[in-house]
Amino acid sequence: xxxxxxxxxxxxxxxxxxxxxxxxxxxxxxxxxxxxxxxxxxxxxxxxxxxxxxxxxxxxxxxxxxxxxxxxxxxxxxxxxxxxxxxxxxxxxxxxxxxxxxxxxxxxxxxxxxxxxxxxxxxxxxxxxxxxxxxxxxxxxxxxxxxxxxxxxxxxxxxxxxxxxxxxxxxxxxxxxxxxxxxxxxxxxxxxxxxxxxxxxxxxxxxxxxxxxxxxxxxxxxxxxxxxxxxxxxxxxxxxxxxxxxxxxxxxxxxxxxxxxxxxxxxxxxxxxxxxxxxxxxxxxxxxxxxxxxxxxxxxxxxxxxxxxxxxxxxxxxxxxxxxxxxxxxxxxxxxxxxx
Numbered sequence: 001x002x003x004x005x006x007x008x009x010x011x012x013x014x015x016x017x018x019x020x021x022x023x024x025x026x027x028x029x030x031x032x033x034x035x036x037x038x039x040x041x042x043x044x045x046x047x048x049x050x051x052x053x054x055x056x057x058x059x060x061x062x063x064x065x066x067x068x069x070x071x072x073x074x075x076x077x078x079x080x081x082x083x084x085x086x087x088x089x090x091x092x093x094x095x096x097x098x099x100x101x102x103x104x105x106x107x108x109x110x111x112x113x114x115x116x117x118x119x120x121x122x123x124x125x126x127x128x129x130x131x132x133x134x135x136x137x138x139x140x141x142x143x144x145x146x147x148x149x150x151x152x153x154x155x156x157x158x159x160x161x162x163x164x165x166x167x168x169x170x171x172x173x174x175x176x177x178x179x180x181x182x183x184x185x186x187x188x189x190x191x192x193x194x195x196x197x198x199x200x201x202x203x204x205x206x207x208x209x210x211x212x213x214x215x216x217x218x219x220x221x222x223x224x225x226x227x228x229x230x231x232x233x234x235x236x237x238x239x240x241x242x243x244x245x246x247x248x249x250x251x252x253x254x255x256x257x258x259x260x261x262x263x264x265x266x267x268x269x270x271x272x273x274x275x276x277x278x279x280x281x282x283x284x285x286x287x288x289x290x291x292x293x294x295x296x297x298x299x300x301x302x303x304x305x306x307x308x309x310x311x312x313x314x315x316x317x318x319x320x321x322x323x324x325x326x327x328x329x330x331x332x333x334x335x336x337x338x339x340x
Contacts, residue, residue: 033119034062035276035288037109039072039101040241041126042295046099048082048092050111053287064090067114072099075106075123101292103128109276109290121290122275127242129294130167133217134158135238137226137302153302155224155236163215168248169208170241170293173224174201176337177304178232179330181323196323196330197337200227205255209248226302229317234302235337241293246275250289299340 036049050065070082070092080099082092101107109121137153155175161167176197183194202224210216226234243251253273278284319326323333331337 033065033111033113033276033286035109035111035119035274035286035290037288038291038293039107039126040293040295041101041103041129042297043100045097046094046101047085048109049090050092051090065113066090068092069112071110073108073110101126101294103294107290107292111276111286118279119276119286120279122246124244124246124275124290124292126292126294127167127244128162128165129296130159130162130169130240130242131296132157132238132240132298133160135236135298135300137234137236137300139228140225150225150227152225152227153234153236153304154222155226155238155300156220157218157223157238157240157298158220159218159240161210161214161216161218165214166245167210167214168243168245169210169218170243170248170251171206171221171223171238172201172203172241173236173238174199175224175226175234175236176200176340177226177228177234178230178333179317179323179327180230181319181321181326184322193322193324193332195230195232195333196327197333197335198327199329199337205251205258207248207251207255228304232304232333234304235340236300236302237339238298238300240296240298241291242296243291243293247289247291247293250274 031052031054034051034053037046039046048070050068050070051062052065053062066084066089068084071079072082072094073079081095083095085091085093103126106123106125108123111119113119135155135157137155140149140152140154142149142151155173157171159169176199179196179198181194181196183191186192206223208218208221210218223238224236226236250273274286274289276286276288276290278286324330
């Protein structure tokens with residue numbers, strides 16, 4: 001028995017002595033430039049945002065970039081310089097506040113960082129604007145087709161796609177709706193500040209390509225859900241971006257990465273490569289994308305008051321106290337919704 005134990009111990013010791021210590025290399029990613037830039041033809045002063053990020057594991061930190069020289073140049077040679085905002089670190093405003101993009105023109109973004117590195121985008125041509133034909137809404141109750149769903153208004157758009165041209169679309173939307181709180185008691189019988197407007201934004205990647213359906217009518221594209229919490233009108237604004245093929249592909253790759261579920265049927269992981277690179281070192285890519293798009297907008301007022309008596313507001317959504325203090329992005333109902 002003693003001999004058997006000795007042999008086993010000797011073998012274990014021998015195997016352990018054959019193991020060399022291995023230090024797993026820990027990769028620390030260097031700082032990467034992050035660019036948030038979009039140029040459109042709408043009557044809004046364009047802004048750009050620059051930052052740098054360092055990522056380790058799942059932790060990321062972002063630092064605004066100040067003092068860079070930013071320029072957008074079109075195909076005619078006209079250039080507009082963007083300089084650091086004095087009040088918002090990392091944001092840049094054009095020297096010409098009336099600067100807007102024009103369909104059919106081609107634009108290039110260039111960035112000279114304080115350390116001397118020069119980044120430049122691929123030239124991007126602004127597509128022609130395609131108008132939104134119609135915006136409509138349909139109420140979705142708490143029980144739809146036997147399933148429990150979030151009550152609210154589903155908002156759809158109709159678009160007539162132009163013939164004989166490639167068109168790529170992306171939609172965002174926002175809306176304001178009323179919410180109810182318990183309010184603030186001002187007397188034995190009176191309560192104030194118990195109803196307010198609340199804003200909801202939807203910036204999800206919602207896109208469409210007319211490949212295979214060129215010239216047809218895109219009818220009933222779902223672009224927004226305006227939630228129901230309390231009786232009252234809903235105000236919705238839909239923005240349609242007409243984007244380039246390259247921009248569409250960028251957002252599609254981005255969307256594919258977000259939709260990964262960790263199964264063998266997932267798309268193969270791939271870097272979401274943007275269109276901005278270091279001129280001296282093309283392998284150094286900036287995160288983000290310089291998007292050039294024409295814009296079409298349409299608004300809709302939904303008469304939510306018609307639900308009175310048909311659907312009771314859920315008391316679980318009624319918060320305590322002052323309505324504006326209870327909900328973010330809110331404004332008292334004695335004022336009109338912001339922007340309307």
